[in-house]
Amino acid sequence: MAVNSRRLWELIRKEFRQMFRDPRSARMIFLSPIVQLLLFGYAVNTDVRNAKTLVVDYDATATSRELVQTFAASGYFQIVGYGHRPADLARALDRGDVVLGLEIPRGFAADIAAGRPAQVQVLVDGTSSNTATVAQGYATQIIGQFRRADGRTGGQTGGRADAIDLRARAWYNPNLVSRVYNVPGVIGTIVMLMGLLLTALAIVREREIGTLEQLMVSPLSPAELILGKCLPVVAVCFIDLMMITVVAMLWFHIPLIGSFGLLLFASTFYILSGLGLGLLISTVSNTQQEAFMSMFFFFLPAIILSGFMYPVENMPIVVQYATLANPIRHYLVIVRGIFLKGAGLEVLAPQIAVLAFMGVTVLWIAASRLRKTTA
């Protein structure tokens, strides 16, 4: 394990020059994180706001209009039209023009005035099950709170003492904006992607064009070779991480509640595991095409099974256990914990320990395999 720092430094300089000389790889390093960040910040959105709503108001009284007004003012629903017959509603739902229909029967105002429980119909398009679930919940709440006999609306107390008052509060993300949860997760996917791409593809490319042999006949020791290949990638991963953090905070106003130092510390192990996996792929691939395909078949499932977009706890139990082997899953817990909850080392120690174990093991296996192929 002889490491000559001057030789190592020269190799690192060469690697950096190679990385930034190719405009394609430079774009990948600096542009793709930003594009992904914007895409996930804006597109991956599960918030239900302004759900399109059609109103069929048979009652047509001041009271029924007040109910419609309450719907519109809530911000969750946007009244896009009024129908006159049940068929209007069916047509709008069939065509997907609206996701929710509100039908107020004749006699609605009269029932309320007489103190009888009035009824309204809510029709929901269930095809987008998630939007439907959330919108249905909001609609039920708005209607249930409309002109309550005890004079209570929302979370205000008063009126009858024995009426139950449920007060819900969301911690960490009080306005329930899904972006706050999704954007920090992008750090996890970008860093892994860079670790894989920059090691697997780069090494296989060098092997393809024959420059890897040149490096091997040079006086570089295997340890120097591996370090020289890895350190620049680690540096790029850290640069991307900081870039994403800054853009997330300034552009998307995502709060970073916890310690940035802890994030960097935990990221080191994560980056190592990404690097190790990339090296491993490079040892089993002969051509760049093969390396890309192998990466594709590892990276896609790893993202899907990480909890990045789809919650792990909703997956089948067997799959949930399988995700424990996925470094991205553990890292996302760390990133989100630090960003949203301000979680400290005492909370995140298990995840960090798992990542450290994974990083070191994978890197060790990859390095020993690589040494065998290079020796």
Added chain:
Amino acid sequence: MTRLLAIARKEVIQLRRDPRSLVMGFVVPAFLTLMFGYVMNFDVKHLPLGVIDQDRTMTSRDLVSAYASSGYFVVTERLERTEDVEPMLQRGTVRMVLVIPPGFAAGHDRQLQILVDGGDANTAAIAMNYANAITAAWAGRTTHDARRTVTVVPQTRVWYNEELKSSNMVVPGLIAVIMMIIAAMLTALTVAREWERGTMEQLAATPVHPVEVIIGKLVPYFVIGLFDVAVAIFIGLTVFKVPFRGNPVILLGTTSLFLLGALGLGIFISAAIKNQLLATQVAMLATYLPSLLLSGLMFDIASMPRALAAITTIVPARYFIVVLRGVFLKGVGPAVLWPQALGMLLFAVIGLSLAVRAFRKEIG
């Protein structure tokens, strides 16, 4: 016609010799359908719930059991003080906490508190809705005069996907995403492969017309694509029990249009780039991410910013997903789906003519 068949036969032979393409064409689609179908799931079930019961009466225990028996929550922790909540939420051992104050049953303090881990905003919103509904139902059952405090009773009905199952939303739409990836990835390789191996010159020297080459190359992949759709539908109907309420003929027609467009796009990428590696990468970027994120499969286009929503109009999968859901869940026909069908026809025409043009330029 014989020339066309000869090209198709040649393509099949080449395909048979390439194990990776075979796996891609026959195994990956079924695998993806199963994996995505199970994993893309937003249904909130068995959410770990912490309970702080400071009342400790029959009534409060009854309320807690109403939560537990709902199926949406599992009571995993019983806490003593509100100070214990924070570390629990931070670790994620509980995702929601229900606080019942002392004197709740006696009526001195009727204020229940719900604390939700809002990090995952979507799960949190759904959990809060369930908590509201459970509490209201429980109150209606136990306190006889509770009904009178509510003025309006909502009657909710859900259409098309009555149980609000995520798999009913995802599985039909998945067919579009998988088709897009497979079709574009498989064909992206074909022309680039000919260039890399130098067989393109041979092909150009033969009296075959570019259109014949394109169609000849398309036929085998078209058949594979239809086979994949059949497998995906079979899995959807049997494993995920997705209802099928529409007309199979409409499905077959629109699927064919979509496949032609996606295959044409793949050939275009492949002919324009001439390098297998780069062609795969571009095909991936042009198909996978947009059809997953910008197609309305999981994330509603209506809630995207305007600029992004405008971009989705050129994502072909967006139209196909509306058709798939329309045919599977809504059982609607041409009267509703014709704009989408038109969009897909346009996609097929553009995809194929791009492919022919790029190809003609190369041979010429």
